[in-house]
Amino acid sequence: MHRVLSILFAGVLICSAAVVRAQDIIEAEITAVTGTSIYLDVGESSGVVRDSVVRLTTGEISGQYAVVVDLAPNSCRAELQLESPIPEVGDPVTVEVLVKIVEPLEEDTKPKQPAVPDHPPWQRAVDTTDADAPLLAPAVRRRPEERPTKFHGRIFNQIRYTRDSGGNRDNDYTFFRLGARFEVSNPFQNGGRLLFRGNLDHRGSDISSASESDTEGRIERLSYAVGGLAHSPYRAEFGRFYSVFVPEIGLIDGAEAALLTRGNWRIGAGAGLYPAPFVDRDLGDDYGVHFFADYRPDRGGAMSGTLAYQQTWHKGAPDQNLLIGRFNAKPTKELSVYGLALVNLYTDSDTVKGSGVELTQGNINVRYRPDRSKGGSIGYSRTRYAELKRRDLDLLPDTILRDGQVDRITVSAWVRATDDIRLTARANRWSDQSDDGYGGQLGVEWYEIWRDTASARASVFFTNGTFSDGVGARFRVGDRFRGVDVDLRYDIFSYTSQGQIANNETRTRHTVQSDVSWDAGPWNYSIDVSYTFGDSESTYGIRSLIEYRF
Known part of the structure; x- marks a missing residue:
């Protein structure tokens, strides 16, 4: 199921110009995958906007797409819209951004400019007692209670039927999903936003003489966030959500708060339960806290980064001690560098790994794009399996848990x-x-x-x-x-x-x-x-x- 956004052509006469809507295509790569979220190495500074559509361009994946939901100057998070397939780190993508293009009209179609009317008389006398007062009053940002409440989102239905009759097989598979995602801006007149994403899934299979089916509903996100906008000194979010500062820790049922300093630092902490990373999203017995310091220049800048620490418990026993480091650097207009490190700190209670420090996940990606006609990238990743008491990897044998490691290097280039x-x-x-x-x-x-x-x-x-x-x-x-x-x-x-x-x-x-x-x-x-x-x-x-x- 391959859905391509239509290119809208709408002629709007504005003085001597026509405005049309088109698509700006931005090349990017996936830097991380967490559940149904993918993270890209492009952001606001590259022209990405919220609700942009992300297409997966690798040949092995057909039909899957994602929608940008969270933005940073040099990175963004997008949510996969279909149940499968799931992409991998390093996969190339394109981000489709609807943009406005102003094109001159033909000379003979330009409308005549009407004469400028006389300005009506001033209704208020100008105060001449203060010679230093500006003639025009400065613009004043409207307070939240003066702004309207806005509601937008999407509702979708996905159906898939597969018939496998190869060899001696006689199998049928069905999948049905009814999903919704919406955002309510300023619902309580305090500048916040309410986010929701949920699915109702039905799976069925008929394999030889056996058949089974399962129906379940799940809430992927239900949270309320306030602050975090321009000139706001704080940001807070509670409910079920992914942290906008440390998304690597996964889904949280809890709360997070951060102070936004004038030096572009976000200092904060969060706590909550961690739903199991499975379809049923059981709460389980896992909870924890995290602390972070996030540097994010307002206008992109040459460097942004995050340092974080997470401590989790499983049924009351200490479980994961995790250090997280991430950076986005843009030394020049043509060159960008992305890096991510997840480091686990093990103690004597970890019977397989033993006491020590281990790089569980490391990614680095360097992208060079001298102009819009050509570019290239090189990336390296290392992945190991973390020893956890929670049931993420409880079926792995000890040998894989101890020695399992995947290293990958990827090189890509393109030219018009x-x-x-x-x-x-x-x-x-x-x-x-x-x-x-x-x-x-x-x-x-x-x-x-x-x-x-x-x-x-x-x-x-x-x-x-x-x-x-x-x-x-x-x-x-x-x-x-x-x-x-x-x-x-x-x-x-x-x-x-x-x-x-x-x-x-x-x-x-x-x-x-x-x-x-x-x-x-x-x-x-x-x-x-x-x-x-x-x-x-x-x-x-x-x-x-x-x-x-x-």
Whole structure:
């Protein structure tokens, strides 16, 4: 289900100019993934605004998208809108920002300028007793009680049906989701905002002679935040939320407060329960506190960063001691650097790790973009498994918990060969405690092929992994017909299985897919039909998305 935002064209005569709405595309990469939230290495200083749509451009993921909900000068957080798939750190994305473009009208269409009318007589005499008083009074910011209450958000329905009849299989899978996200600004006339996001999910499966289904509702976010705006000396939030200062600690059922200093520092603390990172969001027996110092220049600046500490308890026993460090640096206009470190402090009570200090997660990404026609990035990440008493990783064997480690380096580059053709390249190498591998992709994107709404993409890729090695290609073409976006896609992947029952057997997988989406006022509709076939494979799926924005 691939939903593409429509490009709105509205001519509005304002003196001698026409204003239209278009999309500004911003290249970015995912720097962190927490639950259904992804974090990007671009923010307000790059032109990102709240409610911008984030598209995942990696070929392995189709249809998934996210919406920007929290902003910082050089980073942002976006919430995934679909149940799956979940992207990985380092995946490339594009951020679509609706912008206003002012274009001159043709000379013969310019309206004549009306004569400037005489100003009506002043209704109030000017006070001449104070020679230093300004003639015009300065603008005064309206107080919260004088501002209106605003309400906006989205309601959506997602349906997915999959039929797997490859080999000797005869399986059916269904998924239904009804979701809502909304924000109420200034609901209590004190400048705050109320945030809500919730889903009602139904899953069903019919595998051979067995069948099962499950329905559950969950609240992903319900919080009230006040302060944090321009000239506000504090910010506070309570309810179920992700910290805007330290989102790495995950979902919190509690409260957080921060003081905003004139030196652009945010000093604060928070406490609460930590819902389990599973679909049912059980409260469990985990709670904790965190403290942080966040430096965030008002206008972006060359450097921003955060230092934080978290202490958690599980059923009353001390559990995680976590140090968090994050920075965004922009030494020059063309160069940006992002870094993140999660460091666990272990004690003698940690029977697997033992007493010591360990880097649980480390990411660093360097992006260079000399101009809008080309750019590149290099990133490195290291991930280890934290020893916790809570049930995040309680099924991992001790050997993996002690020695498990994944290192990955990713290099990517892109260049516009012409105004309509864009070339991309991406390569990665990874290693873990028992194996290593690599992969890469070369692609070309061609815009305005036969008309300005038509585009095509093609790429070849290869992968060397633990369970399979293979090469493949992806082809995609799309166009807009009378307000309807149509995408057609074909993938082919030839791979050799390793370490499985069919060891060293080469197979080929084909996937054909069509996406159709359109807007009707505040409504958006999207339908995706796909069919995968090949050696022992025969699967077709239908997905639909209906969304209402208000």
